[in-house]
Every structure is written in structure tokens, then in C-alpha cells.
Amino acid sequence: MTICIPVYNGEKTIQRTIESILSQTYENFSLIISDNASTDKTQNICEQYKKKDSRIIYYKQESTIPLWDNFDFILRNVETEFFMWISADDFILPTFIEKTIKIVKSNKNIVGCCSRSENFILKNNNIQIISKQKKSILSKFGSFLNKKNFAPISGNYNQRMRKCLSASTMFLYSVFRTDIAKKSFVISSSIPEIAFFIKVCKFGELHFVDDSLFRYYLGGTTSEGPIKTLRDNNANFYLYLFPMMDFTIFFIKTFGFLQFFKNFDIIFRRNLFHTLHNLYNIFKSKK
Numbered sequence: 268m269t270i271c272i273p274v275y276n277g278e279k280t281i282q283r284t285i286e287s288i289l290s291q292t293y294e295n296f297s298l299i300i301s302d303n304a305s306t307d308k309t310q311n312i313c314e315q316y317k318k319k320d321s322r323i324i325y326y327k328q329e330s331t332i333p334l335w336d337n338f339d340f341i342l343r344n345v346e347t348e349f350f351m352w353i354s355a356d357d358f359i360l361p362t363f364i365e366k367t368i369k370i371v372k373s374n375k376n377i378v379g380c381c382s383r384s385e386n387f388i389l390k391n392n393n394i395q396i397i398s399k400q401k402k403s404i405l406s407k408f409g410s411f412l413n414k415k416n417f418a419p420i421s422g423n424y425n426q427r428m429r430k431c432l433s434a435s436t437m438f439l440y441s442v443f444r445t446d447i448a449k450k451s452f453v454i455s456s457s458i459p460e461i462a463f464f465i466k467v468c469k470f471g472e473l474h475f476v477d478d479s480l481f482r483y484y485l486g487g488t489t490s491e492g493p494i495k496t497l498r499d500n501n502a503n504f505y506l507y508l509f510p511m512m513d514f515t516i517f518f519i520k521t522f523g524f525l526q527f528f529k530n531f532d533i534i535f536r537r538n539l540f541h542t543l544h545n546l547y548n549i550f551k552s553k554k
Contacts, residue, residue: 268296268368268442269350273337275303277355278312280484285316285323287358293365301341302327303334309355339454342445351442356484363480367442370474378471379441379448384481397485420464420473427468428526432533434464438473440481447471453517462517510541 270288274281281300288298300313302325310327317323326344328337338352349368353359367380386397420430420438439460451466467473515534519527527534 268293268364269345269347269445270296270298270364271338271341271345271350271352272298272300272355273303273334273341273352274300274305274309274313274355275331275337276305276307276309278305278308281309281355282312284353284355284358285313287360288353289316289320290361291359291364292361293368296364297322297324297347299324299341299344300326301337301344303337304328304331335454339452342448342452345445345449348445349442350445350448351440353440354484356486357440358482360480360482362478363476364442366476366478366480370476371442371444376471377474378467379438379443380474380476381438381441382476382478382480384437384440384483385479386483386485388485394482396482419475420468424469425526425529427472428465428522429530429533431461431464431468432530432537434461434473436460437481437483438464438475441473441475443467444470462514465518465522508542508545509538510545511538 272281272284272288277284285298288296298320300323302309302313304327310325313323313325317325324344326340328340332340341352342350349371351364351367363382367382370380371377387394388397389395418430420427420434422430447467447470448463451463451469453462453466464473511534515527515538518534
């Protein structure tokens, strides 16, 4: 089992992430950290941990590379049968690996497994779990357009594909079968992780542990907004207005028009949501 942390300037949070990994009840793992040319104290923190624990492998990129390239780099260096990614902002509870890997090992048709999660923020450097809050009408409309389900992705391939299109992004932080993940990874800043899920599910099912064992940081990189992400990746101008266009083209090229029309309702809603979301963020940034 290999646990992978892609990180950039994570000095404020990576220590908590590493500690949560080293505290796992499942101890037969390697920890690979790929530092994306951080300019803060990330390297010093990682090297100190590397000296203390021989399971830790540390890489530092010579220059900053796109986010998904760093995910891919770290995956290509995995040599074990199972692996998982975890952000340097997040952390896992002690039994996360033990419980998720047990499910993956239990059935060859299961290609990945994660757990339920809770969101948190830092208040005066203390962890504060965020419970569900009342949504505005605008938020409810957005949830309808971009509905995401956290449920096992099972059934035949057509059923799994449809479930993937509305799957929770938390499945990205599953324990995966490494060989299947390597066959399925899509390197593109303009194609979201959903493309990876769909390709992975060609080989089998995604399940989850019905315990909340993952903690997701709401102040992390992905919470900075889609416009900043597009700017950081030097995205083409059309992606600001049609952020799902590359994914839609990828889907048609990879799976054909028949699958596209079978799942048109979900793809259309996702396109509409992300376009409106970006327009809202552009308008907000101009105020």
C-alpha cells in the first residue's frame, strides 16, 4: 500500500496530514510526497519526517508543474498493489486504510474504496467541523444542476458510467488498485476528476466505508475557486465560459455518441452549472 501526497506550499497543514498517516492502524505502507517546487518550509518539514520514518519517500520538482501532472508523477512512482492520494490540507482517522483496503481486497470486482467525510475549517488554528447549513435558493438551484451522489458505483458498465457522472468528488481519495488507476488517469487541467472515475469504473466498482473517516479542509487549494484554478493552469479563454467543454469532447471521443445521448441530461446539467458558476465568479471578482 502506498499513500501519496502531492503538495505545494503546504507548511501550515502538511504536518497534520503526515501525522494522520503515520497514526494508521494499518502500518504496511509507503508514503510518497511530491513537492511541487514549494517556496515555503514544506521541504524542511518533509525531510524531518523522512529522517524519522523509513517508509517516507520525498521528491521535489525542479519547477512548478500543473496540479494534475503532479498527481500523475506521484502515481507513476507507486510500485505497490494499492495506493491512494490525499491532499496536504486534509487528514484521515486512524482506521481509514485498514477499513477501506479490506473492502477492496474482499472482491476483485471492487477497484476502489473511500469513506464518508466531514468538512472542516481552522479557527484560531483549531479544527472546527462544519455541519450542514441552510442553503439559499441560488445554492439549491446549483445543487439541482450539479447533483452529486455519495453511493456505491455498481451495476453493469452503463449503470456505473451514469452513476460516475454524478458521483461525489470524494471518490478521488479512495484506496485504488494501482494498475487500474495507471491505465485510467487523464492528465488535463480542463478535464475534471470525473473522467478518471469513468475510466476506472470500466474495470469494476467503487465502494465506500459507511463511517466518517476522512476530513476535508474547506480552506484548501480546491476551495479557491474555478477562476483562479483556470488562471493558474493558463487555460484557454473559452474554458472560462464553457469549463466543461473539454470534458464533453473527451467523453464523446472516448465513449461515443450513443453513451453521450444516453447520459445527455446529466452532462447538460453539469455544463450549465459550471458555466453559470464561472459567470457568477467572474461577476463577483469585478465588483
